[in-house]
Every structure is written in structure tokens, then in C-alpha cells.
Amino acid sequence: MSTERYLPLARPVVGVSGKTGTWRIERPVINYSKCIKCGLCWLYCPDNVIEIVEGSAEYVKIDYDYCKGCGICSNVCPTKAISMVPEG
Amino acid sequence: MIKPLTGNYAAAWGARLARVGVVSAYPITPQTTIVEKLAEFIERGEMDARIIRVESEHSALSAAWGAALGGVRAFTATASHGLLYMHEMLWWAAGSRIPLVMAVVTRTIGPPWNIWTDHSDIMGQRDTGWLIMMSEHNQEVLDSIIQMFKISEDPKVFLPGIVGLDGFILSHTTEPVDIPDQDVVDRFLPERRQPYILKPGDPLIMGNIPSDLRDNVKMRWDIHRSQERAKGVIRDVDREWAKLTGRSYGGLVERYRCDNAKYHIIGMGAWVGDMKEAVDILRDMGYGIGLVKVRYVRPFPGEEIAETLASSKGVIVFDRSVSPGSAGPLYLDVLSHAYIHGVRVPIQNVLAGIAGIDVGYDDIIGGVTMFINALEEGRWPLPSKIQWYFGGGEWWP
Numbered sequence: 256m257s258t259e260r261y262l263p264l265a266r267p268v269v270g271v272s273g274k275t276g277t278w279r280i281e282r283p284v285i286n287y288s289k290c291i292k293c294g295l296c297w298l299y300c301p302d303n304v305i306e307i308v309e310g311s312a313e314y315v316k317i318d319y320d321y322c323k324g325c326g327i328c329s330n331v332c333p334t335k336a337i338s339m340v341p342e343g
Numbered sequence: 344m345i346k347p348l349t350g351n352y353a354a355a356w357g358a359r360l361a362r363v364g365v366v367s368a369y370p371i372t373p374q375t376t377i378v379e380k381l382a383e384f385i386e387r388g389e390m391d392a393r394i395i396r397v398e399s400e401h402s403a404l405s406a407a408w409g410a411a412l413g414g415v416r417a418f419t420a421t422a423s424h425g426l427l428y429m430h431e432m433l434w435w436a437a438g439s440r441i442p443l444v445m446a447v448v449t450r451t452i453g454p455p456w457n458i459w460t461d462h463s464d465i466m467g468q469r470d471t472g473w474l475i476m477m478s479e480h481n482q483e484v485l486d487s488i489i490q491m492f493k494i495s496e497d498p499k500v501f502l503p504g505i506v507g508l509d510g511f512i513l514s515h516t517t518e519p520v521d522i523p524d525q526d527v528v529d530r531f532l533p534e535r536r537q538p539y540i541l542k543p544g545d546p547l548i549m550g551n552i553p554s555d556l557r558d559n560v561k562m563r564w565d566i567h568r569s570q571e572r573a574k575g576v577i578r579d580v581d582r583e584w585a586k587l588t589g590r591s592y593g594g595l596v597e598r599y600r601c602d603n604a605k606y607h608i609i610g611m612g613a614w615v616g617d618m619k620e621a622v623d624i625l626r627d628m629g630y631g632i633g634l635v636k637v638r639y640v641r642p643f644p645g646e647e648i649a650e651t652l653a654s655s656k657g658v659i660v661f662d663r664s665v666s667p668g669s670a671g672p673l674y675l676d677v678l679s680h681a682y683i684h685g686v687r688v689p690i691q692n693v694l695a696g697i698a699g700i701d702v703g704y705d706d707i708i709g710g711v712t713m714f715i716n717a718l719e720e721g722r723w724p725l726p727s728k729i730q731w732y733f734g735g736g737e738w739w740p
């Protein structure tokens with residue numbers, strides 16, 4: 256922040272609020288045999304923690320450090336490839 | 344080029360000449376014809392801008408602000424309930440430090456429903472951080488919109504600004520207005536400047552939760568400091584405009600017949616025209632009276648007012664809105680700044696023109712003579728230092 260002018264600005268960085276994955280009570284688990292690589296889970300994840308890995312058999316990868324377990328990905332998946340499993 | 348223009352068309356011309364690139368607004372009486380005129384300019388290809396149609400005033404200001412954040416000169420206009428609905432976004436726009444200009448066509452707030460002018464809507468925005476001014480006539484509306492862009496985009500300021508005009512008295516009344524040539528405005532108004540631009544590929548977060556609350560206080564402090572610095576910018580811009588067009592409004596205040604004045608009227612907005620007429624008549628009647636027209640409510644011209652009032656024997660402040668439980672907001676600012684600058688003088692508050700009650704020069708003369716006579720006969724303070732006027736000679740208390 257500049258000493259000349261006080262602006263309400265910040266740069267986005269990964270994990271600025273800490274490891275939000277610890278908030279999760281249910282974990283989205285992907286059954287890759289059912290995945291048809293549509294990318295909907297990637298599109299809808301509100302935390303932007305799903306990454307598409309082109310050319311991989313595991314087409315979408317979830318970053319569990321920051322996934323809050325909201326279940327939206329599981330909800331939008333057209334083949335029900337993502338199930339929500341209670342955290343142990 | 345002199346043309347007959349309503350206050351609203353004068354506002355539209357101001358935005359057009361300032362080369363506004365995005366207009367976003369939602370219709371509300373008595374503002375609507377500003378945006379209608381801008382839509383017409385754009386439709387005819389006379390103005391290179393986009394209109395964003397939205398479903399509410401909250402969105403209207405959000406969209407105009409979004410365009411401004413993206414680096415475009417943006418404009419919106421509203422009134423009354425629409426301005427109240429925008430109120431949250433006024434804080435966001437000022438807090439983001441993004442230059443932007445809005446016309447506010449003042450109108451009473453309900454209930455009951457009422458379309459006539461008073462200043463409750465615009466005075467309710469005083470704490471947001473916006474620059475706020477009121478116009479006396481349609482020429483001042485046009486000139487002030489162009490000036491406000493320059494003031495708002497000055498790096499010493501970088502705050503959004505409101506140009507106010509009284510509903511119907513100015514907005515729907517036609518007056519001859521000099522429309523400056525485009526090249527005059529282009530010489531006056533530099534390329535748009537702003538503290539930062541939000542653009543794809545260069546992600547910035549605006550307004551995230553601060554890690555240190557002191558940074559939050561410093562942002563508020565910086566808005567206050569920039570309002571203070573805006574005073575000099577407003578005066579410079581007024582002088583520069585005068586050089587190009589021959590029209591000067593005095594910057595933050597205009598003093599009318601204040602030389603050797605013993606007493607002073609303070610007012611703001613369209614009825615200042617009636618107050619000038621009242622001053623002329625009162626002078627002819629032998630009253631040594633002058634007028635201070637407040638142009639800017641924010642930043643408030645405390646220094647100029649205190650300087651003028653230092654030699655005054657009595658001051659009467661006309662407010663067109665009230666803060667129930669306290670007094671008229673203009674009166675409160677005058678009182679505070681007189682006190683801050685060590686000026687001790689009887690100051691009377693008249694709450695008039697509220698809900699659009701018509702107030703003419705004769706009503707003003709009635710209030711002023713009542714006050715001055717009470718002072719000179721040793722009867723002041725009157726039963727109350729805050730008087731209400733209901734029109735037709737009816738005063739409470």
C-alpha cells in the first residue's frame with residue numbers, strides 16, 4: 256500500500272485466508288471411470304479449486320487444501336461422478 | 344451557441360461535451376429526461392457512448408462505476424428514492440477513489456409520494472465521500488458537469504462528484520444556455536486520469552477485508568484529506584473555465600452584494616436566484632444585506648463562510664431539508680465552521696421550501712426582515728433559532 260495514497264487494493268494470491276480446506280465436513284471424491292470430461296465442475300466451483308489436467312486420465316483435479324466441501328461440483332456433475340464423503 | 348435548454352437538457356449537454364463513454368441510468372421523475380436526451384444524442388450518432396439499461400438505481404450506479412473502474416468516463420443521473428436506493432454504492436464508488444460524475448435532480452422523499460423539489464435526497468449523501476454541489480441555474484448545470492469531471496479526475500482529488508439541480512425549478516424550466524464549442528471543452532478537460540484501472544490479465548482486488556484495520560482508517564483519512572485538497576482544485580478550475588468562457592461562479596461560494604453588508608443570507612440551489620432578488624429589494628429598502636451562495640456542500644467552504652461572517656451582525660441560513668431531532672444540515676455546517684474559525688455571530692435557521700413548497704423573494708424578505716428587526720430591537724433569539732416556514736406567510740414557532 257502506497258504511503259502517498261491509501262487505496263483499498265490488493266493482489267489476489269493463493270491461500271490469502273489460510274487453509275480453508277479445514278472448514279470442510281464433506282469431501283468431494285471423483286470416480287474417474289464415470290467422468291465424461293465435460294468441465295462443468297471446473298466451471299461451477301465457487302472457490303476456483305478445480306483444475307483441468309488436459310491429456311490426463313484424471314481429467315479434473317481438486318485442491319483439497321482450499322476446497323470447502325460445498326458440494327456444488329457433485330450437484331452439477333451430469334454423470335454423478337463426484338460423491339460427497341464425510342470427513343473422518 | 345446559445346440555445347433554450349431545460350436544466351435536464353443542460354446536464355445532458357454537459358455529459359456529451361465531456362465526452363462521456365458510458366451512461367447507465369434508471370428512469371425516475373424528475374431526472375428521466377437527462378438520460379432520454381443522452382440516448383437521443385447516442386442514437387443520432389452525435390455522441391460516441393454506450394447506454395447500459397439496468398433494472399434499478401443500485402445497478403445503475405454499479406454499472407457506471409464498473410465502467411469507470413475499467414477506465415471509461417462514465418455518467419449517471421437520479422433523484423429522490425432512486426438516490427436513496429443507490430446510497431450503498433455511493434460509498435463503494437467514493438471508497439474506491441474512482442472518478443465518476445452523477446447528476447442529482449433533487450426531489451422530496453416519501454412518504455407521502457411527492458415529486459417536487461427539496462434537498463433531503465442530496466443532503467443525505469454528505470458523509471459518503473462524494474463531492475457535492477448545487478446549481479442555481481441551467482447554465483451553471485452545464486458548466487458544472489464539465490467542471491466536475493475535471494475536479495473528480497484530478498490526482499489531488501480522485502473522488503466521484505454530484506452536480507445537483509432542483510427538480511422542475513431547473514430540471515423542466517427552459518432558459519437560454521450558452522453551449523460551449525467542443526474544442527473549448529477539449530482544451531479544458533484533459534484525457535481521463537484515475538488511480539488504477541481494472542483490466543483482464545492484471546487481476547486486482549478492490550475492497551477486500553483489510554489485514555490491518557489502521558489501513559481502513561487511513562483510507563477514510565485520505566478521502567477527507569482529498570476533499571480538503573479539492574477546495575483548491577475547485578477554485579483553480581473555476582478560474583480556468585472563466586478564462587475560456589467568461590463565466591466564473593466563485594469556486595465553492597459566490598458572494599452577492601456582500602460589500603459593507605451588515606447582515607447575511609446563506610442559501611443553496613435554485614432559490615438563490617430569488618434570494619438575490621430579495622437582497623436587491625432589501626438593499627433598496629435600506630437593509631445592509633448580502634448573500635453567500637453555497638455552491639459546494641462537500642467539501643464545505645468553512646474558511647470562506649467564516650471569513651465573510653467575521654464582520655457580520657447576523658446570519659440567516661435557509662435550508663430546504665431538515666435533520667429531524669437536530670436542525671437544517673446547511674445551518675449545522677455553517678454553525679460548526681463559524682465556531683471552528685472563532686466567529687461568534689447570531690445565526691438563525693429557516694426551514695423552508697420543504698416538500699416543494701414554493702418560496703419566492705417576498706417570502707424570503709418576510710423571514711429576513713423578521714430576523715433583522717428582532718435583532719435590532721433586542722428581541723433575538725426569537726422563540727426558536729430554528730423556524731419553520733409553510734408558505735403563505737405561515738411561520739412556526
Ligand code: SF4
Pocket residue numbers: 283299300301302303304305317321322323324325326327328329
Ligand atoms: S466441493 Fe465445492 S469447493 Fe470443493 S471442489 Fe466441489 S465445488 Fe469446489
Ligand code: SF4
Pocket residue numbers: 285289290291292293294295296297314315328331332333334335336337
Ligand atoms: S462435472 Fe463430472 S463429468 Fe464433468 S468434468 Fe467434472 S467430474 Fe467429470
